[in-house]
Amino acid sequence: MTEIIFGLQGDLPAGSRKGVPYLGGQKNVAACAKHFVGDGGTTKGINENNTVTDRHGLMSIHMPAYFDSVIKGVSTIMISYSSWNGVKMHANHELITGFLKGTMGFKGFIISDWEGLDRITSPPHSNYSYSVLAGIQAGIDMVMVPLNYTEFINDLTYLVKNNAIPMDRIDDAVRRILLVKFTMGIFEKPLADLSLVNELGSLVGKLNFQLCSKIFGW
Structure with missing residues (x-):
């Protein structure tokens, strides 16, 4: 299934190091692996539920991809809405920072799911300042905030100014995001190539999608 990374990002450029984000050309896009981790093992297969397994089970079944x-x-x-043994993945410092960034040496950036920080608490958004603290400290670098972005900015700024979130955590997030953006050439060529825009929704595009669906089992 991970072969789709080459389909999205293109072939690995000559001289590139394995394990480092890359882009094979201007008609390629950055790929995102999701949802980290254990998303397919939740109790009764329920979305946003709890994955109950020991560390060996998590590593041998859910981590190889x-x-x-x-x-x-x-x-x-991208991080999962789900939990591992009762701990929300969006707040799991051990797996995001300790294992994914540390042990595995992931150099790209970690992104939350849609309103992922809100759902750290139950009910969602019941203690948003805590959720921001827990998510950013866990190692999330980019946050999808569809609606309450002003509240997110204010809470994050307050937490940094009051040393609840250290500046080196912000620096880590910025470095990772900029690495991917520079790799993609966004600063040199910020506007998308529109040469293939007419293929969107076309018969050829639909046939290509159907072919990919058969190959990759979507």
């Missing part, structure tokens, strides 16, 4: 993705140079990894 992420090892493979990191080795192949995936640019970003």
Whole structure:
């Protein structure tokens, strides 16, 4: 399944190191591996539920695809809404920072799911300042905030100014995001190539999607 990384990001450029985000050309895009981790093992298969397994089970069943993705140079990894043994993945410092960034050596950036920080608490958004603290400290670098972005900015700024979140955690996030953006050439060529825009929704595009679905089992 991780072969799709090459389909999205292109072939690995000559001289590139394995495990480092890359882009094969201007018509390629950054790939995202998701949802980290254990998303397919939740109790009764319920979305946003709890994955109950020991560390060996997590590593042997759910982690191999992420090892493979990191080795192949995936640019970003998205965190799951689910929990592992009761701990929300969006707040799991051990797995995000300790294992994914540390042990596995992932160099790209970690992105939250849509309103992922809100759902650290139950009910969602019941203690948003805590959720921001827990998520950023866990190692999330980029946050998808669809609506309450002003509140997110204010809470994050307050937490940094009051040393609840150290500046080196912010620096780590910025370095990772800029690495991917520079690799993609966004600063040199910020506007997308529109030469293939007419293929979107076309018969050829649909046939290509159907072919990919058969190959990759989507």
